[in-house]
Amino acid sequence: MSWNARVLVGQSGGPTAAINASLAGVVQTARALGAEAWGMRHGVQGLLADDVVDLARTLPDAASLELLRQTPASYLGSCRYKLPDADADPATYERLFRTLEARRVDAVLYIGGNDSMDTIAKLSAWGARAGSPVRFVGVPKTIDNDLEGTDHTPGFGSAAKFVATSVAELGRDASVYDLPNVLVVEVMGRGAGWLAGASCLARQDGLGHPDLILLPEAPVSEDALVEAVRGLLARKRCVVVAASEGARRPDGSLMCEPPTGAVRTDAFGHAAALSGTGRHLAQLLGERLGVKTRAVELSTLQRCASHLASACDLAEAAALGGVAVRAAAAGETGVMPAIRREGNSPYLVSYGLADVSAVANAERRVPAAWIREDGMDVTSDFADYVRPLVTGEVAPLFVDGLPLHVEPLA
Amino acid sequence: MSWNARVLVGQSGGPTAAINASLAGVVQTARALGAEAWGMRHGVQGLLADDVVDLARTLPDAASLELLRQTPASYLGSCRYKLPDADADPATYERLFRTLEARRVDAVLYIGGNDSMDTIAKLSAWGARAGSPVRFVGVPKTIDNDLEGTDHTPGFGSAAKFVATSVAELGRDASVYDLPNVLVVEVMGRGAGWLAGASCLARQDGLGHPDLILLPEAPVSEDALVEAVRGLLARKRCVVVAASEGARRPDGSLMCEPPTGAVRTDAFGHAAALSGTGRHLAQLLGERLGVKTRAVELSTLQRCASHLASACDLAEAAALGGVAVRAAAAGETGVMPAIRREGNSPYLVSYGLADVSAVANAERRVPAAWIREDGMDVTSDFADYVRPLVTGEVAPLFVDGLPLHVEPLA
Numbered sequence: 047m048s049w050n051a052r053v054l055v056g057q058s059g060g061p062t063a064a065i066n067a068s069l070a071g072v073v074q075t076a077r078a079l080g081a082e083a084w085g086m087r088h089g090v091q092g093l094l095a096d097d098v099v100d101l102a103r104t105l106p107d108a109a110s111l112e113l114l115r116q117t118p119a120s121y122l123g124s125c126r127y128k129l130p131d132a133d134a135d136p137a138t139y140e141r142l143f144r145t146l147e148a149r150r151v152d153a154v155l156y157i158g159g160n161d162s163m164d165t166i167a168k169l170s171a172w173g174a175r176a177g178s179p180v181r182f183v184g185v186p187k188t189i190d191n192d193l194e195g196t197d198h199t200p201g202f203g204s205a206a207k208f209v210a211t212s213v214a215e216l217g218r219d220a221s222v223y224d225l226p227n228v229l230v231v232e233v234m235g236r237g238a239g240w241l242a243g244a245s246c247l248a249r250q251d252g253l254g255h256p257d258l259i260l261l262p263e264a265p266v267s268e269d270a271l272v273e274a275v276r277g278l279l280a281r282k283r284c285v286v287v288a289a290s291e292g293a294r295r296p297d298g299s300l301m302c303e304p305p306t307g308a309v310r311t312d313a314f315g316h317a318a319a320l321s322g323t324g325r326h327l328a329q330l331l332g333e334r335l336g337v338k339t340r341a342v343e344l345s346t347l348q349r350c351a352s353h354l355a356s357a358c359d360l361a362e363a364a365a366l367g368g369v370a371v372r373a374a375a376a377g378e379t380g381v382m383p384a385i386r387r388e389g390n391s392p393y394l395v396s397y398g399l400a401d402v403s404a405v406a407n408a409e410r411r412v413p414a415a416w417i418r419e420d421g422m423d424v425t426s427d428f429a430d431y432v433r434p435l436v437t438g439e440v441a442p443l444f445v446d447g448l449p450l451h452v453e454p455l456a
Numbered sequence: 457m458s459w460n461a462r463v464l465v466g467q468s469g470g471p472t473a474a475i476n477a478s479l480a481g482v483v484q485t486a487r488a489l490g491a492e493a494w495g496m497r498h499g500v501q502g503l504l505a506d507d508v509v510d511l512a513r514t515l516p517d518a519a520s521l522e523l524l525r526q527t528p529a530s531y532l533g534s535c536r537y538k539l540p541d542a543d544a545d546p547a548t549y550e551r552l553f554r555t556l557e558a559r560r561v562d563a564v565l566y567i568g569g570n571d572s573m574d575t576i577a578k579l580s581a582w583g584a585r586a587g588s589p590v591r592f593v594g595v596p597k598t599i600d601n602d603l604e605g606t607d608h609t610p611g612f613g614s615a616a617k618f619v620a621t622s623v624a625e626l627g628r629d630a631s632v633y634d635l636p637n638v639l640v641v642e643v644m645g646r647g648a649g650w651l652a653g654a655s656c657l658a659r660q661d662g663l664g665h666p667d668l669i670l671l672p673e674a675p676v677s678e679d680a681l682v683e684a685v686r687g688l689l690a691r692k693r694c695v696v697v698a699a700s701e702g703a704r705r706p707d708g709s710l711m712c713e714p715p716t717g718a719v720r721t722d723a724f725g726h727a728a729a730l731s732g733t734g735r736h737l738a739q740l741l742g743e744r745l746g747v748k749t750r751a752v753e754l755s756t757l758q759r760c761a762s763h764l765a766s767a768c769d770l771a772e773a774a775a776l777g778g779v780a781v782r783a784a785a786a787g788e789t790g791v792m793p794a795i796r797r798e799g800n801s802p803y804l805v806s807y808g809l810a811d812v813s814a815v816a817n818a819e820r821r822v823p824a825a826w827i828r829e830d831g832m833d834v835t836s837d838f839a840d841y842v843r844p845l846v847t848g849e850v851a852p853l854f855v856d857g858l859p860l861h862v863e864p865l866a
Contacts, residue, residue: 061632088634119628126633211763211858218529218861219760222471223536224498250856252864342755350629353621354763356857436857446660447766447846448621451628454662 049079049375051152054098058089058158058165059126061119062201063208063352064363065187066452068157069121070111071367072185073101079375084149087455089125089156090165094138096145099455110452115360116442117451118350128161129168132175139172146180153181153374157367159188159199163382164406170380171403181374184382184402185366189349191240194408195400196384200366201349203359203435206244208351209233209344210436213248213288216342217255221284227338228275228331229286231256232324234348236292238411239263241348243424244432245288255286260301262292263412264421268301271327272334274422279337287331291323302326353449357438362395369397393434459489459785461562464508468499468568468575469536471529472611473618473762474773475597476862478567479531480521481777482595483511489785494559497865499535499566500575504548506555514865523862525770526852528760531865538571539578542585549582556590563591563784567777569598569609573792574816580790581813591784594792594812595776599759601650604818605810606794610776611759613769613845616654618761619643619754620846623658623698626752627665631694637748638685638695638741642734644758645700647672648821651758653834654842655698665696670711672702673822674831678711681737682744684832689747697741701733712736763859767848772805779807803844 053076057065073083083101086092099122105111114121132139146154154169156162163184170182186193189205213231220229233242239261248255257278260266271287278285293301302323324341332339362385369383381399388394416428442449463486467475479495486493493511496502509532515521524531542549556564564579566572573594580592596603599615623641630639643652649671658665667688670676681697688695703711712732734751742749772795779793791809798804826838852859 057632061629088632091634117628118625120632123634124632207857212757212761214858214861215528215760215762216756218527218864219471219756221864222467222498222530222534224501224533247856247858250858251861340756342757343753344757345752346626346629346750347622347752347754347757350625351622352625358857433856438857439854444849446657446843447617447768447848448624448657448660451624451661454628454631 047079047372047375049081051081051375052084052150053081053153053155053371053374054084054086054149054151055155055157056086056089056092057120057122057124058156058162059124059188060349061124062187062189062349063118063204063355064200064359065157066117066121067115067360067363068185068187068200068367070114071364072155072371073105074111075368075371079371085122088123089127090129091125091127092123093142093145098149104455113443113450113452115364116352116440116449118352121452121455129165132168132172143176143178151180153183155183155185155370155374157185157187159190159193160407160409163402166382167380167403167406173379181377181379183370183374183378185370186382186384187363189241190235190238192238192409192411193405194410195382195405197387197395198385198435200359200363202240203356205241205348206432207356207436208348208354209241209245210247211354212344213245213256213286214251217248217251217253217284217286220286220340221253224283225338226279227284227340228328229284230324230327230339230341231286231288232291232341232343233288234344235262235290237262237409239290240412242288242290243412243428246424246429247433247436256288257285258287258422259424260287260289260293260422261412261417262290262294264417265294265296265298266421267296268330270420271422272331275331276335279335287327289323289327293323353442355440356436357440358435360440365397373399390430390434457489457782457785459491461491461785462494462560463491463563463565463781463784464494464496464559464561465565465567466496466499466502467530467532467534468566468572469534469598470759471534472597472599472759473528473614473765474610474769475567476527476531477525477770477773478595478597478610478777480525481774482565482781483515484521485778485781489781495532498533499537500539501535501537502533503552503555508559509865520862523853523860525774526762526850526859527861528762531862539575542578542582553586553588561590563593565593565595565780565784567595567597569600570603570815570817570819573812576792577790577813577816583789591787591789593780593784593788595780596792596794597773599651600645600648602648602819602821603815604820605792605815607797607805608795608845610769610773612650613766615651615758616842617766617846618758618764619651619655620657621764622754623655623666623696624661627658627661627663627694627696630696630750631663634693635748636689636693638697638738640697640699640734640738640749640751641666642699642701642751642753644754645672646702647819649673649700650822652698652700653822653838656834656839657843657846666698667695668697668832669834670697670699670703670832671822671827672700672704674827675704675706675708676831677706678740680830681832682741685741686745689745697737699733699737703733763852765850766846767850768845770850775807783809800840800844
């Protein structure tokens with residue numbers, strides 16, 4: 047297949063350790079087909095401002111693409127801009143399509159999560175109405191793993207590898223003193239508990255950490271949690287709880303918020319920030335159980351720790367970028383390449399295409415069958431699902447002891 | 457040299473990524489000399505309780521010692537027990553020395569920081585008074601790098617590598633949106649800013665992060681900090697501040713506490729674990745500058761991230777364990793092996809011995825000459841000092857995508 051065309055690629059939403067691998071896959075495949083690759087800065091915001099860059103200039107060769115693969119966060123910049131409804135604001139769409147025409151763009155590829163697929167769905171729908179020849183293809187990424195239509199999403203495996211490794215290391219650290227104690231590790235995931243669930247892999251370390259896992263999908267009362275931890279402390283010295291930031295009580299309230307709606311304040315009299323599921327649970331367990339507790343928030347480290355990326359994840363991220371380019375070359379629009387799992391032993395996937403309109407704005411959550419009945423753990427089926435996704439190590443290029451990243455866009 | 461003896465080794469204080477490498481060095485060298493290696497559980501608490509373990513049973517071979525080297529935290533467990541004054545409580549010392557005699561121990565090696573050197577100083581002093589043949593040798597470790605008598609301490613290089621790598625990755629992550637924003641990364645270090653200063657190495661990434669570094673040694677007013685960040689935001693979109701948890705105002709108060717607040721202390725009279733410097737500064741800068749801010753606390757990850765250990769650090773940690781055993785075999789007591797830097801290009805060290813009584817309870821701080829005049833950065837001399845210590849990567853054994861650690865002590 048050969049394709050004399052110009053591809054314009056963007057990145058959107060929260061960065062991940064794999065989103066640049068998808069970009070590298072797009073650029074590499076476009077070039078292999080004979081197409082040019084251009085980038086929009088800060089996602090669709092850059093397209094609106096005609097802020098685009100010729101990637102032949104900034105990513106000229108295989109070496110720069112390899113460094114790009116190992117570089118965290120969004121090389122092209124990102125945005126959280128949501129396209130307006132086309133009927134309410136046709137002018138925005140007209141402007142975007144004029145820019146695409148002026149720039150002689152044949153295909154727009156957009157690497158992102160649910161919101162980015164919404165952007166692709168809207169642009170492809172407008173394009174069809176306007177008779178535009180431009181193709182619009184999404185490329186999935188999100189550490190949250192909450193996209194419909196695909197077995198899993200690039201970015202998730204690397205984040206899961208960091209979360210499980212960190213929980214194993216933190217659990218060792220928390221176990222050194224001869225005192226009962228509880229460590230609460232807060233993991234990203236507001237609506238879906240895939241990433242917190244992935245911490246179950248840390249159990250291969252031999253200390254049985256995490257002992258409990260709290261997911262947004264399985265509300266748990268604080269009393270039940272306290273009693274579960276009390277029971278564990280009767281048997282072992284150090285208990286580790288992995289908690290999604292979106293962990294909830296049965297009444298639907300977030301654990302990081304007071305049930306009554308009263309505003310907590312910090313030592314300075316400021317209203318406490320919303321983030322704080324881990325801190326809240328550590329405080330609760332300390333007060334109710336009279337043991338030492340500590341909260342660790344894995345924070346944005348879990349989405350940008352490229353030095354510990356999953357080789358499986360980066361390979362799939364790059365492959366999906368390539369599949370997206372080939373789909374656009376074949377005339378597809380309004381689609382997103384998706385991963386289908388063909389088997390677990392050996393782990394084997396194939397790539398297909400999903401309709402972005404079925405993906406946009408939907409949220410795929412951990413199925414109830416993969417959550418333990420008391421809501422405080424995942425099952426072995428969950429572990430079997432996530433285990434292959436963290437396998438394989440990348441060998442970052444280290445210079446003077448630190449990973450080398452691609453030169454930032456000026 | 458051959459030494460038909462029994463060595464009893466313990467670990468104390470906060471765990472690090474290198475403390476088990478020192479233990480491996482002790483065991484390996486003891487065996488090479490023909491001595492037996494035993495371990496005390498939870499430091500001197502285990503000695504008080506006669507809770508010791510024959511390491512020939514739990515670490516029988518080279519493979520288990522290699523896994524031990526790659527395992528974070530204290531394999532033997534740790535404690536924060538402070539030995540009483542010998543005159544005030546001779547019974548404790550009599551009990552300890554009876555245990556050592558009953559267990560036929562020839563030398564006690566104690567891996568730890570300032571407080572552990574205090575323990576070694578007290579035990580060797582009592583031993584000299586009582587005419588005991590047991591030798592007492594310390595082995596330095598602390599991520600804080602605040603021990604006197606040695607160029608640097610094992611554990612610091614690995615923590616520094618994690619801090620600098622994380623700041624580079626977090627800085628990339630924070631730079632993706634087209635909005636002015638400030639990221640505050642909170643780094644461990646109550647009284648000494650070595651670890652926060654090490655974040656300066658992240659600048660090789662090309663984004664100039666961190667832009668500012670706050671150290672306990674250089675008090676800075678919040679107004680001066682706000683103005684410095686304001687000036688940076690006029691030139692660049694994303695500003696990163698690396699702040700020691702012990703960062704202070706000119707009046708001496710900790711930034712994480714209200715200026716009038718009282719300081720709580722732990723059993724050693726040290727300021728109790730601080731947390732909240734990053735959160736406080738992020739809130740302050742957000743309110744004063746009207747930009748988005750975020751705080752990331754590197755937490756205990758920075759002392760237990762064995763998967764990113766510095767090969768230089770682990771090698772030196774193991775070497776010092778060996779030097780300590782040889783010192784004990786040569787009849788030395790009340791000493792600690794120390795690192796002397798012979799040169800920086802190439803980086804070259806030699807090992808000597810320091811008197812523990814000169815080390816115990818002292819705190820080595822970043823010299824004023826290595827801090828920028830405004831107190832908000834370190835100098836290139838500081839960077840030259842720390843750069844060699846983060847070099848070299850270990851290749852942890854990964855199983856199913858996660859680092860393999862040594863089997864925990866039952």
